[in-house]
Amino acid sequence: MSVTGAIGRALLASIFIKNGLDHLQNPEPIVRATRGAEIPQPELAVKANSAVLVGAGTLLALGIAPRAASAALAISLVPTTVIGHPFWDREGRERQQQQNQFLKNLALFGALLAVGSRR
Template sequence: MGVTGFIGRALLASIFIKNGLDHLQNPEPIVRAAKGAEVPEPEIAVRANSAVMLGAGAMLALGVAPRFATTALAASLIPTTVIGHPFWDKSGKERMHQQSQFLKNLALFGALLAVGSRK
């Protein structure tokens, strides 16, 4: 992989690494959202998801098992997106904000699929 591929992987990974660290250091808001969505064992689920984001993000940034890393990150985005950005339950500016975040996560999901499918 060339320099641009390395930079692209690192940039894509950066949001997962940052959010994984943030959520491990301050899990309460995410745990509240998980409780509201009736996720079983929300504290454990949030910590596990955060650890996946941090670990798989670092793996992706370093180019270690990138297919595994992108698969893990894509899988972690599904509950994160559906639980964290329920724009369909909102109105006005909050709906617009949550919809933008939902679509951003869909774009990240697509980027992970594209990076993970490269040979």
């Protein structure tokens, strides 16, 4: 892997590691959103997702099993994006903000697919 590829992986991983740590330290807002989406055992779901973000993010940043780490992060983005950024049922400025976050997550998903498909 090139130096620029390693730096790119680390930069991509940083948002997942930071969010995972933030959610472990302050889970309640995420737990509330998870409850609202009727996910069973929301506290456990948030802890598990946070662990995936920190663990897979760290592996990706270090270049250890980057395909598996990218896949785990991409899979975790699907419910996070749909539950966390439902722009379709919002109005005005909030709709725009949620849509921007939704699209940001789609871009991250695409970056993970690109990293995960490299040999």
